[in-house]
Amino acid sequence: MQPLILHHYDGSPFSEKLRLIFGFKGLAWLSVKIPVIMPKPDVIALTGGYRKTPIAQVGADVYCDTALIARLIEQRAPTPSLFPHGAPLAPVLAQWADSTLFWTVIPYTMQPAGVAQVFKGVPPEVLKAFAADRAPFTATMRRQTVPDATAALTGYLADLEAQLADGRPYFLGTAASIADFSIAHCLWYVRRGGPVADILQPHARLAAWTDRMLAMGHGTPQPLSSADALAMAAAGTPVATAVQEGLGFEAGQAVTLCATDYGTDPVAGVLVGLSHHEAVLRRTDERAGTVHVHFPRAGYQIRQEQT
Numbered sequence: 001m002q003p004l005i006l007h008h009y010d011g012s013p014f015s016e017k018l019r020l021i022f023g024f025k026g027l028a029w030l031s032v033k034i035p036v037i038m039p040k041p042d043v044i045a046l047t048g049g050y051r052k053t054p055i056a057q058v059g060a061d062v063y064c065d066t067a068l069i070a071r072l073i074e075q076r077a078p079t080p081s082l083f084p085h086g087a088p089l090a091p092v093l094a095q096w097a098d099s100t101l102f103w104t105v106i107p108y109t110m111q112p113a114g115v116a117q118v119f120k121g122v123p124p125e126v127l128k129a130f131a132a133d134r135a136p137f138t139a140t141m142r143r144q145t146v147p148d149a150t151a152a153l154t155g156y157l158a159d160l161e162a163q164l165a166d167g168r169p170y171f172l173g174t175a176a177s178i179a180d181f182s183i184a185h186c187l188w189y190v191r192r193g194g195p196v197a198d199i200l201q202p203h204a205r206l207a208a209w210t211d212r213m214l215a216m217g218h219g220t221p222q223p224l225s226s227a228d229a230l231a232m233a234a235a236g237t238p239v240a241t242a243v244q245e246g247l248g249f250e251a252g253q254a255v256t257l258c259a260t261d262y263g264t265d266p267v268a269g270v271l272v273g274l275s276h277h278e279a280v281l282r283r284t285d286e287r288a289g290t291v292h293v294h295f296p297r298a299g300y301q302i303r304q305e306q307t
């Protein structure tokens with residue numbers, strides 16, 4: 001099997017979600033460290049414009065969004081499963097955590113006391129560049145204020161604690177599911193906030209669950225340079241995909257695709273794969289060669305290019 005490459009950086013919560021999944025499944029993976037802010041020329045060479053973190057790569061196939069990457073990892077290593085029997089709403093709970101909980105945790109943690117801890121030792125100009133990078137990235141959203149986020153997070157944490165009250169080890173029962181990983185990366189981020197992590201204090205079961213999740217570790221990463229990853233894309237042949245009929249588009253159409261929430265930079269390409277779950281664009285880059293860029297279908301808008 002061709003190795004799975006994760007393009008990520010240490011402080012990225014969504015990357016932590018996948019790193020913990022690697023730990024859960026005991027997987028080896030190749031680790032490419034990418035910049036925290038734009039420009040990210042090697043990421044863009046692979047994706048064609050999508051700049052969110054992380055992305056995954058297998059040869060000449062590039063996978064965007066952790067919802068899809070989690071399913072890719074599950075296909076490659078089915079046990080232990082992220083989608084256990086008896087927990088059909090696990091992806092729905094995961095989606096809530098990846099959107100609502102995440103965008104509560106970020107403004108909550110990024111209040112001054114949290115920023116001081118998360119960015120400890122970081123020069124002010126770097127902090128300024130980070131803020132300048134993220135402002136347009138999130139401009140399509142109305143961000144919660146600190147009081148908004150504090151109120152919402154207080155309620156969410158109480159609900160999460162209550163779900164664990166019967167002594168279950170994971171949110172949806174005796175087996176971990178994708179929902180646990182999506183909640184874990186959010187609370188991992190709150191824990192990084194020093195004094196602001198006090199909001200977690202009243203919740204003993206949630207604390208024990210978080211410890212258990214983070215103890216899963218990251219599997220076995222092996223460093224890879226970005227240049228080597230690009231060379232692997234250029235040397236590879238993308239997997240064959242199909243466009244299902246009746247979904248509003250046809251194979252071979254020139255389309256653009258973008259996220260509908262934030263970080264909405266479009267990717268242009270030729271539609272080569274489409275199902276209810278996934279959309280795949282073929283595009284060619286000078287350095288990455290011809291790649292297939294895969295996106296989840298949910299949460300993305302596809303538009304046919306006007307010719």
Ligand SMILES: N[C@@H](CCC(=O)N[C@@H](CS)C(=O)NCC(=O)O)C(=O)O
Pocket residue numbers: 011012013014015036037038051052053054064065066067098137263
């Ligand atoms: N829906 C995306 C969200 C990814 C996301 O928002 N990632 C954050 C970092 S954890 C990001 O892209 N920040 C801006 C950046 O890294 O350039 C996913 O599940 O992968």
